[in-house]
Amino acid sequence: MPPRPAAPPSRPLVVSADEDLLDDVLRVLAAAGTEPEVATGGPALRRAHREAGLVLLGADVLGAPAVRALPRRPGVVVVAGGVLAAPAWAAAVELGAERVAVLPDDEAWLAARAADAVRRPVERGWLAVVGGPCGGAGVSTLATALALSAADGGDGVLLVDADPWGGGLDLLLGAEDAEGLRWPALSGVRGRVAGEALLAALPEVHGVTVLAAARDDPSPVPAEALTAVVAAARDCGRSVVVDLARPAGPGDPTAAAVLAEADLAVLLVPARLRAASAARLLLAGDPGEASPWRAARLVVREVPDGLTAAEVATVTGAPAVAALAHDRGALSRGERGEPPVVTPRSPLGSVARRLLGELARPERAA
Incomplete structure (x- = not known):
């Protein structure tokens, strides 16, 4: 039996309705060499949230019912265009975010995190x-x-x-x-x-x-x-x-x-x-x-x-x-x-x- 081809790397998911923030995130991801999937609700959001290697939640959607209904999972990052207020921080913690990335200060970190998430898996060393x-x-x-x-x-x-x-x-x-x-x-x-x-x-x-x-x-x-x-x-x-x-x-x-x-x-x-x-x-x-x-x-x-x-x-x-x-x-x-x-x-x-x-x-x- 011929070897099964490696599965393609999963695309990051971006969830945001803030056009300015969305433009900034897409620019950072393009610099990292990846094209994300964008969704804000419905079955597409639930599927992508389950399959994506990295989920980027805009600060503007932290209170959205569709987002709050999603199950907790690793690999979630909240992206904001400025310092979050206390209620938004609490929402990010509740959603299990590993970090809040504030643009433009955290652009380099976000690009590296995105590149790492979509890198093809390598065989783990012994x-x-x-x-x-x-x-x-x-x-x-x-x-x-x-x-x-x-x-x-x-x-x-x-x-x-x-x-x-x-x-x-x-x-x-x-x-x-x-x-x-x-x-x-x-x-x-x-x-x-x-x-x-x-x-x-x-x-x-x-x-x-x-x-x-x-x-x-x-x-x-x-x-x-x-x-x-x-x-x-x-x-x-x-x-x-x-x-x-x-x-x-x-x-x-x-x-x-x-x-x-x-x-x-x-x-x-x-x-x-x-x-x-x-x-x-x-x-x-x-x-x-x-x-x-x-x-x-x-x-x-x-x-x-x-x-x-x-x-x-x-x-x-x-x-x-x-x-x-x-x-x-x-x-x-x-x-x-x-x-x-x-x-x-x-x-x-x-x-x-x-x-x-x-x-x-x-x-x-x-």
Whole structure:
């Protein structure tokens, strides 16, 4: 069966009887590259209100019975030619408007919002979260290798550093001098964020966009900011790897927030008894509560004279999907600011490709 053609993007709906306001709105939408549907009542209004990707209500129709009878829905913006009076503000809130756009001051915002609403849908990027049960497990190196391997495959990737006291993930990419934002410059973001603008503000090296911690201003990464950044990147088609290097208990809100959305969670466990025991605690969670790590895939990092992968599986109660062989040169390369080697035969490259294969399994989409 041939693939079904993509549905055309829906047209915005404009509801207004104010000719001057209508002219201004149509001009802004034309600049955004979209032609709207205009309706003020009847079946056409109800149909368009249901189907439109964006609904623009003129301030002049906020009290109209046909408008007040419409069901609440997302994607409603009230457009006005001046500051709204208190009763009009109350009506806008009652209708569930996400914003009141006052022209001409908000023309740029309205054009961007309209363009975003009619953009053809893109396939949402996947999310992989890498963590460890103890310090020094090599989580940051594996997260970086996973991002580099995905970038080698032609996918755009955002690598996010969720460990503000780790010294900065950009060091592993040799990007410490690259221009762009770091945490905590984005610690205040919340809710819906423009993904393209966010990605453009971050450093990029070796095909990987990176949001790293700032070495001169370490501070906790708020769970709300982390999830907003991750969602913004994924919504515009960018896949994301989050480094949760510093170990935290099952109740850690930042880890829980990002793990809840993960397509793949990876727990890197050094082949030592204490590390395996700590991993078991992470997987088990608090009594009476499911651990956010419960679905994690285990990768065992081999160490000289350490446990075998089978022994780690016995201690943790979970099988390992891969074993990361000891790489003598990894430490020295990191000290020289050289990115991890991710060739198919390298230890990190082999494991990264195994994890990318986990992301590509059909049951992930089920």
